[in-house]
Amino acid sequence: MPLVTIKIIEGRTIEQKRGMAKDVTDAIVKNVGCPTAAVQIDIIELKAENVAQGGKLFSDGQ
Amino acid sequence: MPLVTIKIIEGRTIEQKRGMAKDVTDAIVKNVGCPTAAVQIDIIELKAENVAQGGKLFSDGQ
Amino acid sequence: MPLVTIKIIEGRTIEQKRGMAKDVTDAIVKNVGCPTAAVQIDIIELKAENVAQGGKLFSDGQ
Amino acid sequence: MPLVTIKIIEGRTIEQKRGMAKDVTDAIVKNVGCPTAAVQIDIIELKAENVAQGGKLFSDGQ
Amino acid sequence: MPLVTIKIIEGRTIEQKRGMAKDVTDAIVKNVGCPTAAVQIDIIELKAENVAQGGKLFSDGQ
Amino acid sequence: MPLVTIKIIEGRTIEQKRGMAKDVTDAIVKNVGCPTAAVQIDIIELKAENVAQGGKLFSDGQ
Known part of the structure; x- marks a missing residue:
């Protein structure tokens, strides 16, 4: 942590x-x-069809 | 947010x-x-072998 | 789920x-x-000083 | 829960x-x-290139 | 991890x-x-009014 | 995002x-x-008794 x-x-x-x-x-x-060694990072990669803003999927354009 | x-x-x-x-x-x-534009959604899709309820994997039936 | x-x-x-x-x-x-009963929701409440957009804390104004 | x-x-x-x-x-x-049935678990599998400790990706060795 | x-x-x-x-x-x-030392755990405590199942808050009874 | x-x-x-x-x-x-404005950050603050490494709570010393 x-x-x-x-x-x-x-x-x-x-x-x-x-x-x-x-x-x-x-x-x-x-x-x-x-300490630097205490920092852990994980990256969650998402498909554009699995993200939305304002009720609209990224894969449908923004 | x-x-x-x-x-x-x-x-x-x-x-x-x-x-x-x-x-x-x-x-x-x-x-x-x-505002509608403030709402962000992400969908995390899980394989049935990566979900469990009551100690039993979904891929083993529920 | x-x-x-x-x-x-x-x-x-x-x-x-x-x-x-x-x-x-x-x-x-x-x-x-x-089924309706399968949906679980949890709400994480955040203080304005614990949220940032564009590098700026919400508690500092947006 | x-x-x-x-x-x-x-x-x-x-x-x-x-x-x-x-x-x-x-x-x-x-x-x-x-109750046992109340416990839900989900497993998020990560590629080694999507995890880092101490600023270094797992895929680059630790 | x-x-x-x-x-x-x-x-x-x-x-x-x-x-x-x-x-x-x-x-x-x-x-x-x-290794045992590699396992990290964090506990997120939630108020009953911040959890719902089947569309009903835990604080309203289940 | x-x-x-x-x-x-x-x-x-x-x-x-x-x-x-x-x-x-x-x-x-x-x-x-x-874009800078696209980056959102939230900070989850945890009590030492809600974090563990190697099976031991931070509040019990590390």
Whole structure:
């Protein structure tokens, strides 16, 4: 702990995930003062048909 | 926000998801009075072997 | 299952929660065809200082 | 309720999931005193490239 | 990882939480074969007015 | 979306939360290329008696 969950539309590259994991961890350590090793992140990738805003699926356009 | 997560067994059609997204959003707006555009929904689809009730996997029957 | 989690800024009345629980459940049953009794909902109430959009806390205004 | 979510790296067998569902349910019933049928579990399987500790993806080694 | 989240109605004693944390961890280690130290658990306590089944709040009776 | 949930032991100041919200948002925008306004963060504060690692509650020491 801290435990971070990032929900995001699928399709990011592993380089994007690698950079995001590093930079989000640094952002938390900087502000909270916990050990770097204590930060755990999981990424939940979602299909556009499984996300909606304003009652409309992302796969139907926004 | 409001942010809604719906966990459901996989296998719904996009029409079911579209209707659910619209109707759940309307249900929240009606009761909470927030703007429609503020409601975000994500759907987490689960395999039957990844859900259990009473200690028994759904894939083993209920 | 379906399991629904609704994250919302704290401060809703019990009447709002009661109405939301009923109407969200109906919205899911209508679209998915599951038994009403199968739908479980939990509401996570959040303080405005624990929610941010665009990098800015809700408690700092939006 | 209780509702249990288990996030785990993908690749467990169905026998492991079956045993985990049964034993985790028993562990909760023993300590909380709820009916066995009230315990629901869902398992979220994650790819190693979607999990990080200490700012480093599991798929890059730990 | 594994990361376990347990949602439960508020009001458990610390002895119940302590026992649940130990026994759930053992149940996972037994079935998955991970190190004990790798298992993290968080408990989300919910008020009865924030949980519903079948469209009815727990605080209104079940 | 992206939607970020940060689970953390309670007791952070609002300045820490404000900094964390800003820096985590920047870290995601930098790597994913989404609009800043699309990033939503919620912080779940947990009591030490509601978190365990290795089967032991944080409130019992680690």
